[in-house]
Amino acid sequence: xxxxxxxxxxxxxxxxxxxxxxxxxxxxxxxxxxxxxxxxxxxxxxxxxxxxxxxxxxxxxxxxxxxxxxxxxxxxxxxxxxxxxxxxxxxxxxxxxxxxxxxxxxxxxxxxxxxxxxxxxxxxxxxxxxxxxxxxxxxxxxxxxxxxxxxxxxxxxxxxxxxxxxxxxxxxxxxxxxxxxxxxxxxxxxxxxxxxxxxxxxxxxxxxxxxxxxxxxxxxxxxxxxxxxxxxxxxxxxxxxxxxxxxxxxxxxxxxxxxxxxxxxxxxxxxxxxxxxxxxxxxxxxxxxxxxxxxxxxxxxxxxxxxxxxxxxxxxxxxxxxxxxx
Amino acid sequence: xxxxxxxxxxxxxxxxxxxxxxxxxxxxxxxxxxxxxxxxxxxxxxxxxxxxxxxxxxxxxxxxxxxxxxxxxxxxxxxxxxxxxxxxxxxxxxxxxxxxxxxxxxxxxxxxxxxxxxxxxxxxxxxxxxxxxxxxxxxxxxxxxxxxxxxxxxxxxxxxxxxxxxxxxxxxxxxxxxxxxxxxxxxxxxxxxxxxxxxxxxxxxxxxxxxxxxxxxxxxxxxxxxxxxxxxxxxxxxxxxxxxxxxxxxxxxxxxxxxxxxxxxxxxxxxxxxxxxxxxxxxxxxxxxxxxxxxxxxxxxxxxxxxxxxxxxxxxxxxxxxxxxxxxxxxxxxxxxxxxxxxxxxxxxxxxxxxxxxxxxxxxxxxxxxxxxxxxxxxxxxxxxxxxxxxxxxxxxxxxxxxxxxxxxxxxxxxxxxxxxxxxxxxxxxxxxxxxxxxxxxxxxxxxxxxxxxxxxxxxxxxxxxxxxxxxxxxxxxxxxxxxxxxxxxxxxxxxxxxx
Numbered sequence: 001x002x003x004x005x006x007x008x009x010x011x012x013x014x015x016x017x018x019x020x021x022x023x024x025x026x027x028x029x030x031x032x033x034x035x036x037x038x039x040x041x042x043x044x045x046x047x048x049x050x051x052x053x054x055x056x057x058x059x060x061x062x063x064x065x066x067x068x069x070x071x072x073x074x075x076x077x078x079x080x081x082x083x084x085x086x087x088x089x090x091x092x093x094x095x096x097x098x099x100x101x102x103x104x105x106x107x108x109x110x111x112x113x114x115x116x117x118x119x120x121x122x123x124x125x126x127x128x129x130x131x132x133x134x135x136x137x138x139x140x141x142x143x144x145x146x147x148x149x150x151x152x153x154x155x156x157x158x159x160x161x162x163x164x165x166x167x168x169x170x171x172x173x174x175x176x177x178x179x180x181x182x183x184x185x186x187x188x189x190x191x192x193x194x195x196x197x198x199x200x201x202x203x204x205x206x207x208x209x210x211x212x213x214x215x216x217x218x219x220x221x222x223x224x225x226x227x228x229x230x231x232x233x234x235x236x237x238x239x240x241x242x243x244x245x246x247x248x249x250x251x252x253x254x255x256x257x258x259x260x261x262x263x264x265x266x267x268x269x270x271x272x273x274x275x276x277x278x279x280x281x282x283x284x285x286x287x288x289x290x291x292x293x294x295x296x297x298x299x300x301x302x303x304x305x306x307x308x309x310x311x312x313x314x315x316x317x318x319x320x321x322x323x324x325x326x
Numbered sequence: 327x328x329x330x331x332x333x334x335x336x337x338x339x340x341x342x343x344x345x346x347x348x349x350x351x352x353x354x355x356x357x358x359x360x361x362x363x364x365x366x367x368x369x370x371x372x373x374x375x376x377x378x379x380x381x382x383x384x385x386x387x388x389x390x391x392x393x394x395x396x397x398x399x400x401x402x403x404x405x406x407x408x409x410x411x412x413x414x415x416x417x418x419x420x421x422x423x424x425x426x427x428x429x430x431x432x433x434x435x436x437x438x439x440x441x442x443x444x445x446x447x448x449x450x451x452x453x454x455x456x457x458x459x460x461x462x463x464x465x466x467x468x469x470x471x472x473x474x475x476x477x478x479x480x481x482x483x484x485x486x487x488x489x490x491x492x493x494x495x496x497x498x499x500x501x502x503x504x505x506x507x508x509x510x511x512x513x514x515x516x517x518x519x520x521x522x523x524x525x526x527x528x529x530x531x532x533x534x535x536x537x538x539x540x541x542x543x544x545x546x547x548x549x550x551x552x553x554x555x556x557x558x559x560x561x562x563x564x565x566x567x568x569x570x571x572x573x574x575x576x577x578x579x580x581x582x583x584x585x586x587x588x589x590x591x592x593x594x595x596x597x598x599x600x601x602x603x604x605x606x607x608x609x610x611x612x613x614x615x616x617x618x619x620x621x622x623x624x625x626x627x628x629x630x631x632x633x634x635x636x637x638x639x640x641x642x643x644x645x646x647x648x649x650x651x652x653x654x655x656x657x658x659x660x661x662x663x664x665x666x667x668x669x670x671x672x673x674x675x676x677x678x679x680x681x682x683x684x685x686x687x688x689x690x691x692x693x694x695x696x697x698x699x700x701x702x703x704x705x706x707x708x709x710x711x712x713x714x715x716x717x718x719x720x721x722x723x724x725x726x727x728x729x730x731x732x733x734x735x736x737x738x739x740x741x742x743x744x745x746x747x748x749x750x751x752x753x754x755x756x757x758x759x760x761x762x763x764x765x766x767x768x769x770x771x772x773x774x775x776x777x778x779x780x781x782x783x784x785x786x787x788x789x790x791x792x793x794x795x796x797x798x799x800x801x802x803x804x805x806x807x808x809x810x811x812x813x814x815x816x817x818x819x820x821x822x823x824x825x826x
Contacts, residue, residue, distance in 0.1 A: 189699070190698045190699050191697075191698060191699065192690045192694070192697075192699065194699075195683070195687075195690060195699060198676075198679065198683075199676050199679070199683075199687060202676035202677070202678045202679055203672070203673075203675065203676040203677065203678075205672055205673045206667075206672070206673055206674055206675055206676050207676065207687075208635070208655060209633075209635060209655060209665060209667055209673055209674070210655075210687045210688050210741070211654075211655045211656040211658075211659040211688060211689075212687075213654065213656065265678075267678075269676060269678050269679070270678050
């Protein structure tokens with residue numbers, strides 16, 4: 001009963017565009033900014049945009065797994081702060097080698113997310129509550145540990161991560177971002193774990209009755225949140241050349257915006273990883289152009305809010321249309 | 327006023343004339359004309375997709391007809407939204423109850439139009455009026471009770487009262503019996519009889535034939551959006567109705583394939599948990615064991631416990647004579663047990679995923695090469711299953727959300743047949759799907775038994791169990807109240823064991 005095999009050729013192209021609708025507004029933005037913003041269409045500016053979005057984009061990889069599993073993690077931004085502080089403190093105050101410091105920071109990030117994940121699965125707390133609590137705990141600890149002062153004198157040996165270039169052309173954060181998304185795309189498309197994440201987010205009960213250990217999958221998604229928080233934190237410390245207690249504030253929501261703009265459904269179980277990078281780039285281009293034409297940064301926030309609402313409206317509309325087509 | 331049904335014009339309460347509804351790509355309703363006699367119980371039947379829901383939605387103002395019109399109480403009416411219909415005296419009791427769970431019975435009855443005195447809610451009058459309406463139906467129901475604490479049957483009564491509070495003269499009941507137990511069904515029939523004696527017309531929609539014979543005066547058959555025939559219920563045969571619905575003779579509704587019944591495949595002893603008590607049974611290879619009983623008797627809970635979806639406080643399981651203990655659903659699956667759950671949308675499928683991805687879900691190793699998912703193998707498997715179960719779809723990439731109920735159910739079956747289990751448990755496998763798809767599922771169940779698999783089937787449709795099964799266990803209040811072999815099957819005997 002499988003018919004119309006011949007049609008699949010142009011269907012693939014159609015699918016591609018319906019999966020990555022975000023390409024259209026990105027091209028539109030590029031055209032608009034090229035016309036009205038001087039210095040927009042240059043290699044340097046473009047790399048600048050990519051470097052700016054890279055950290056939120058890397059964090060968004062964690063948020064992507066969370067949203068696909070059916071949750072939003074409000075703590076990710078705070079964990080960027082906390083892991084960054086730990087990373088900086090381990091190097092500066094405890095004189096650990098950068099590699100070891102990174103491992104310590106990672107342990108802290110994973111531990112926090114393991115706690116959130118356990119609360120959500122074994123104790124059946126709403127993720128909203130568990131991750132919001134963890135957000136306050138994480139951010140609070142940032143200030144407690146540093147006494148509200150930034151940690152400076154970061155060893156020069158880690159400067160390359162946030163400020164270096166590959167072959168004097170591609171910033172390291174951008175390269176890391178691309179590497180992360182190659183891996184994330186592979187994991188979600190080709191591995192059993194990726195499929196289990198979609199199934200769990202799409203319908204927990206059906207996934208459970210299909211023999212999928214949904215609690216384990218959920219915890220793994222949380223742990224990936226911890227992993228990507230730490231990675232973002234390390235890059236950010238290197239970029240800022242200090243451990244800032246306020247670092248990463250609001251990143252969790254920017255990561256959500258990147259996911260939603262990239263076509264990841266807030267309902268769970270749906271989304272493609274490359275879309276998230278495009279979503280982040282869209283937001284980056286938007287702010288970059290506005291900065292170039294001197295839009296006030298407070299107004300930029302307003303615009304971001306409007307864009308987020310539009311994107312979610314689009315997502316909700318798409319869901320509803322899908323639900324009604326029978 | 328002319329009409330073609332032979333009902334005197336003055337007695338026609340609803341006159342539907344040439345209603346047509348076209349959705350993009352599909353004609354859901356095609357020039358339907360029929361009359362409903364005032365004060366009668368008029369059944370509306372048809373397979374899924376025959377146009378019943380569309381017709382109701384037009385009558386109740388949810389949809390607007392593409393062309394055609396309908397006359398109510400001798401007047402041509404324009405219904406643009408549900409409130410218009412309710413004001414005219416035409417109410418619908420939906421299959422999915424639409425009440426505000428956190429409010430009381432009385433508040434729900436008068437929802438949106440609370441009885442007021444000088445701008446404030448007159449609680450006394452509202453409660454009195456609600457109580458009068460409930461008593462009028464000869465029902466015992468506390469009108470101050472919060473709706474969330476009511477049973478589904480009681481919620482339906484609230485819906486009916488709500489309709490009556492609009493002075494409804496025509497009440498459309500959309501599959502009211504789908505979620506009711508036998509007792510509650512009797513109660514519903516009493517209410518319908520009472521409504522009829524008050525001169526209120528009822529349009530009754532159901533998939534279950536025996537109900538139509540019990541409750542309806544006349545019946546209209548829809549098929550493929552067209553009105554096929556309207557006739558008095560007296561003097562027609564069940565098989566006649568079925569052939570009108572499907573447009574073809576179903577030779578045997580329940581084809582029984584010969585299967586060799588072998589050794590005991592699964593034995594359960596003294597299964598006990600919060601919901602069930604001391605349940606013991608066994609099922610053999612090649613045997614189809616039915617579980618009968620009222621809704622809530624513990625049938626679903628029993629099979630969920632076997633499948634380790636719920637935990638057991640006591641009891642033991644033996645597979646092919648060997649004792650087993652499952653710690654997770656995964657364990658049960660490893661021991662080659664399959665459970666096709668009762669609610670395909672909530673429990674059986676990930677609606678947003680493709681057919682392909684749903685089918686491969688239980689054992690992804692089947693579609694892996696070197697530990698990684700292989701799109702090609704996954705496609706091969708799904709195409710094979712789609713053909714084996716004749717799932718009607720243009721592509722294996724289609725989201726299951728977009729399939730009809732019968733095809734969705736087949737995807738759930740495909741998903742479990744893809745892992746080739748030895749013990750297949752089906753919980754209400756034919757609920758809410760059309761006659762044609764049902765027949766195909768019966769055939770599949772028969773084939774499973776023929777292949778030597780042990781099959782357990784839960785159903786609330788007694789004729790279906792009697793037709794399909796080799797043996798039936800009847801459950802009541804969380805325990806098995808009796809069982810019988812095929813030669814002793816009778817509806818009366820089963821019902822006797824099912825009710826206390």
